[in-house]
Amino acid sequence: MSKLKVVVVGNGMVGHHYVETLAKSDVDADICVIGGETRPAYDRVHLSEVFDGKDPSDLGLTTREYYEGLGVDAHFGDFVAKIDRESKKVVTEGGQEFDYDKLVLATGSYPFVPPIPGHDQAHCLAYRTIDDLAEIKASAKGKKVGVVVGGGLLGLECANALKNLGLEAHVVEFAPGLMGVQLDDGGSQMLRRKIEALGVQVHTSKATEKITQGDTHRLKMEFADETELETDMIVFSAGIRPYDQLARDADLKVGERGGIEIDYQCKTSDENIFAVGECAVLGNFIYGLVAPGYRMAEAAVSQLTSDKTSFTGADMSTKLKLLGVDVGSIGDSKGNSDGALGFVFSDEREDVYKRLNVSADGKKVLGATLVGDCDDYDTLLQYYLNEIDLPENPESLILPASDGAVPALGADALPMTASICSCHNVSKGDIVEAIDGGCTTVADVKGCTKAATGCGGCAALLKNVVDFELGARGLEVNTDICEHFKHTRQDLFTIVQSTQIKSFDELIDKHGSGSGCDICKPAVASILASLWNEHVLESDLVPLQDTNDTFMANMQKDGTYSVVPRVPGGEILPDQLIVLGEVAKRYSLYSKITGGQRVDLFGARMNDLPEIWSALIDAGFETGHAYAKALRTVKSCVGSTWCRYGVQDSVGQAIDLENRYKGLRTPHKLKMGVSGCTRECAEAQSKDVGVIATESGWNLYVCGNGGMKPRHADLFATDLDTPTMIKYIDRFLMFYVRTADRLQRTSTWLENLEGGLEYLQDVIINDSLGIASELEKQMQHVVDTYQCEWKTAINDQDKLKRFRQFVNSDKEDEAVLFVEERGQIRPATDAEKKRTQFKAVS
Amino acid sequence: MSAHKICTVDDLIPDSGVCALVRVNGLEEQVALFYLPHTEQKVFAINNWDPLGRANVLSRGIVGNIGDELVVASPLYKQHFSLLTGKCLEEDAAVKTYPATLEGDDIMLMA
Numbered sequence: 001m002s003k004l005k006v007v008v009v010g011n012g013m014v015g016h017h018y019v020e021t022l023a024k025s026d027v028d029a030d031i032c033v034i035g036g037e038t039r040p041a042y043d044r045v046h047l048s049e050v051f052d053g054k055d056p057s058d059l060g061l062t063t064r065e066y067y068e069g070l071g072v073d074a075h076f077g078d079f080v081a082k083i084d085r086e087s088k089k090v091v092t093e094g095g096q097e098f099d100y101d102k103l104v105l106a107t108g109s110y111p112f113v114p115p116i117p118g119h120d121q122a123h124c125l126a127y128r129t130i131d132d133l134a135e136i137k138a139s140a141k142g143k144k145v146g147v148v149v150g151g152g153l154l155g156l157e158c159a160n161a162l163k164n165l166g167l168e169a170h171v172v173e174f175a176p177g178l179m180g181v182q183l184d185d186g187g188s189q190m191l192r193r194k195i196e197a198l199g200v201q202v203h204t205s206k207a208t209e210k211i212t213q214g215d216t217h218r219l220k221m222e223f224a225d226e227t228e229l230e231t232d233m234i235v236f237s238a239g240i241r242p243y244d245q246l247a248r249d250a251d252l253k254v255g256e257r258g259g260i261e262i263d264y265q266c267k268t269s270d271e272n273i274f275a276v277g278e279c280a281v282l283g284n285f286i287y288g289l290v291a292p293g294y295r296m297a298e299a300a301v302s303q304l305t306s307d308k309t310s311f312t313g314a315d316m317s318t319k320l321k322l323l324g325v326d327v328g329s330i331g332d333s334k335g336n337s338d339g340a341l342g343f344v345f346s347d348e349r350e351d352v353y354k355r356l357n358v359s360a361d362g363k364k365v366l367g368a369t370l371v372g373d374c375d376d377y378d379t380l381l382q383y384y385l386n387e388i389d390l391p392e393n394p395e396s397l398i399l400p401a402s403d404g405a406v407p408a409l410g411a412d413a414l415p416m417t418a419s420i421c422s423c424h425n426v427s428k429g430d431i432v433e434a435i436d437g438g439c440t441t442v443a444d445v446k447g448c449t450k451a452a453t454g455c456g457g458c459a460a461l462l463k464n465v466v467d468f469e470l471g472a473r474g475l476e477v478n479t480d481i482c483e484h485f486k487h488t489r490q491d492l493f494t495i496v497q498s499t500q501i502k503s504f505d506e507l508i509d510k511h512g513s514g515s516g517c518d519i520c521k522p523a524v525a526s527i528l529a530s531l532w533n534e535h536v537l538e539s540d541l542v543p544l545q546d547t548n549d550t551f552m553a554n555m556q557k558d559g560t561y562s563v564v565p566r567v568p569g570g571e572i573l574p575d576q577l578i579v580l581g582e583v584a585k586r587y588s589l590y591s592k593i594t595g596g597q598r599v600d601l602f603g604a605r606m607n608d609l610p611e612i613w614s615a616l617i618d619a620g621f622e623t624g625h626a627y628a629k630a631l632r633t634v635k636s637c638v639g640s641t642w643c644r645y646g647v648q649d650s651v652g653q654a655i656d657l658e659n660r661y662k663g664l665r666t667p668h669k670l671k672m673g674v675s676g677c678t679r680e681c682a683e684a685q686s687k688d689v690g691v692i693a694t695e696s697g698w699n700l701y702v703c704g705n706g707g708m709k710p711r712h713a714d715l716f717a718t719d720l721d722t723p724t725m726i727k728y729i730d731r732f733l734m735f736y737v738r739t740a741d742r743l744q745r746t747s748t749w750l751e752n753l754e755g756g757l758e759y760l761q762d763v764i765i766n767d768s769l770g771i772a773s774e775l776e777k778q779m780q781h782v783v784d785t786y787q788c789e790w791k792t793a794i795n796d797q798d799k800l801k802r803f804r805q806f807v808n809s810d811k812e813d814e815a816v817l818f819v820e821e822r823g824q825i826r827p828a829t830d831a832e833k834k835r836t837q838f839k840a841v842s
Numbered sequence: 843m844s845a846h847k848i849c850t851v852d853d854l855i856p857d858s859g860v861c862a863l864v865r866v867n868g869l870e871e872q873v874a875l876f877y878l879p880h881t882e883q884k885v886f887a888i889n890n891w892d893p894l895g896r897a898n899v900l901s902r903g904i905v906g907n908i909g910d911e912l913v914v915a916s917p918l919y920k921q922h923f924s925l926l927t928g929k930c931l932e933e934d935a936a937v938k939t940y941p942a943t944l945e946g947d948d949i950m951l952m953a
Contacts (some may be wrong), residue, residue, distance in 0.1 A: 350945035518915035
């Protein structure tokens with residue numbers, strides 16, 4: 001039996017996907033593809049990037065050579081003119097004939113050009129292919145004005161392209177609003193506002209009656225309302241129409257408004273002919289996006305295999321950036337469904353518009369429109385696609401988070417497919433399976449699924465999921481800190497504070513059991529430090545500390561440490577810089593500037609740490625607590641002292657803050673920032689405590705975070721004088737120290753704090769709990785008892801006892817090996833170690 | 843195998859670990875020594891190499907118990923290794939253990 005002959009007509013994105021999918025399947029077929037354009041398939045979605053300087057060839061999805069390698073017979077630059085269904089062959093305009101057993105039509109669509117008199121003259125163009133782009137470019141050369149007819153998605157992209165070509169860009173739309181298919185009126189108006197602010201002129205409800213010669217420019221558009229617009233070129237982007245002529249000529253069934261009719265198997269009315277992509281119509285609907293086209297291509301290929309799948313429609317939700325404006329549209333974005341209830345949030349200061357449409361019973365998301373801010377898109381899409389039940393107040397999903405709303409989807413509501421741990425690709429379903437299989441703790445689940453054992457960034461989310469799932473099964477959710485204490489961290493803090501307990505042994509004797517572990521020991525050490533502030537290397541505290549605190553340096557992957565001296569506010573003397581360099585050279589340390597405006601020196605051996613610190617302390621440095629769950633840095637911009645725009649001395653303020661709070665041990669690390677003006681160069685709004693100068697004082701922001709789950713800090717209080725600001729920060733930090741969970745940053749702490757920001761303001765500013773003076777007193781104690789841990793340690797032989805690699809030898813760890821890279825050391829890889837081991841030992 | 847005096851109890855840190863260099867069959871091995879004065883055995887010795895973090899760091903971990911097992915947590919990625927058997931509680935890995943005793947003030951190791 002001879003091989004199955006498959007002929008594909010069209011080599012756009014979807015046609016190409018069909019060819020590639022079929023070639024890589026186990027179907028034994030001779031594949032022939034015929035493309036009308038002279039070049040093989042390319043990425044049409046990113047067409048406008050060619051105007052940003054991208055080379056057209058960079059858009060290519062395939063090459064002739066690639067097809068050759070797949071054994072595909074490819075022909076370009078020749079259109080198929082006719083299908084002969086009787087004898088099962090196609091004939092091209094160039095006269096070539098191809099026999100088929102199965103024919104696939106992927107002819108795509110063409111830009112609709114309204115039949116306006118004068119539309120067919122020079123400089124009236126379309127926007128669809130790479131060749132079109134070349135024409136647009138040529139036409140725009142040396143000219144000033146360009147008009148796009150059509151205010152849809154493609155039209156706006158095209159307007160952006162014209163703008164990038166240096167033209168004064170206009171958009172002319174027949175309908176009353178932009179992107180009328182995807183956006184509701186409010187969203188459409190907001191989009192217009194934003195686009196106009198970018199310099200694109202928008203004309204809606206404009207019916208073009210004719211195009212004539214211009215007086216000052218090449219062309220003149222005359223509108224039905226008797227207004228005119230002169231322009232040097234016109235690009236039509238007023239929608240697409242399926243290329244279905246070939247199918248019509250062959251008497252295949254076509255839709256009422258065009259398009260080749262297909263069934264769920266992507267078959268046309270001829271069982272040997274398929275149609276996929278934008279030329280096809282399923283149930284009167286044309287899927288004009290690339291993802292559904294790909295799904296059609298896959299379904300069509302599967303009909304030739306034993307594992308048949310269907311294409312029954314696709315979600316048309318989209319999120320994109322148009323002229324730099326975020327736009328999102330989900331499901332029924334306008335709220336047209338029966339009984340749909342709408343929630344609208346419009347912020348004309350920030351130019352953000354959001355509409356959420358929910359079912360009449362308030363339970364399900366029907367759709368949404370987002371303009372200017374798409375942060376909620378992913379969450380809303382999850383609700384929509386997975387038909388997740390909404391919270392009681394669905395509006396909270398689109399309201400700004402600072403209003404105490406619940407922004408992200410809770411662990412309970414996540415769909416089973418949601419990825420929890422991206423390092424080990426563990427989904428919520430995998431975790432549920434592990435729990436069903438007998439896991440009853442986070443540790444069990446970790447061991448079973450490996451979740452949170454990669455970068456560990458998902459640990460908190462994992463715990464949420466596990467807690468919820470256990471709770472849902474009627475199992476008690478254990479909030480104990482670990483097996484040794486039947487208490488939360490907050491309970492332990494209160495116990496230690498009220499009973500004045502000063503040691504771990506006493507605490508575990510009276511309030512716990514066993515001998516402790518790597519969870520409770522550092523947590524208790526942190527509580528003791530926050531309250532009593534003794535040196536971390538006091539003999540009864542040493543066994544509690546993580547290795548970083550024990551050696552007052554940061555352990556790196558090879559067991560060596562990095563050293564970070566404090567540089568308050570990022571201000572440093574030239575002589576100190578020289579000493580840093582000298583120390584780095586003397587001990588062969590790798591040097592890197594940190595994000596917190598200081599210098600990190602890597603590759604220090606444990607036994608060298610005391611000497612390194614002696615040298616640093618002699619130069620006036622103090623420990624930077626980079627190793628501790630404590631205040632790290634207060635980042636600052638240069639402020640009014642030097643900057644033309646600064647309104648306050650941000651460096652001075654940052655130095656004062658850093659010196660006040662240095663050494664404060666907290667449930668997790670703590671970062672601050674001070675900006676000298678509203679331009680916010682110190683990025684203070686991404687810090688736990690952010691301070692931004694105003695003309696009359698300081699604005700205080702709290703609970704921001706960068707890192708894995710970025711969070712903008714909330715504006716806490718405005719125009720404060722310095723003493724008031726210090727008072728608030730004292731109270732805020734101590735309240736956090738008191739009430740946060742172990743390893744909980746201020747951002748998640750606030751998100752879990754009942755009552756949210758308002759409650760926090762009430763406690764800190766209005767002293768609603770009557771504890772403000774106590775909090776201030778506690779902070780003052782920490783400030784008053786500050787010591788540079790390293791300075792104390794290098795003067796105390798007892799504390800230095802542990803800084804020996806071996807208790808019985810002066811040798812060094814032979815497994816620590818470095819190689820040179822870019823003029824500095826780095827840890828050797830295992831392979832490099834193997835190669836050099838012999839040499840290193842001898 | 844023979845008993846070596848490694849160091850004295852003064853070299854150890856109560857409820858924590860230090861590292862010693864021990865010659866075994868002509869080769870030097872790094873041994874993590876843990877001193878738990880409240881236990882009967884008092885001194886525990888396991889190899890210092892963390893097979894999962896791939897570095898000589900186990901002596902610098904936090905000791906404690908998980909259920910009935912006395913353990914040290916690797917300071918790199920926090921897996922727990924039994925001080926008695928050397929087995930890792932979370933993953934399929936183990937480290938070598940050494941019989942260690944406290945005789946008077948001396949730490950003795952069979953190796």
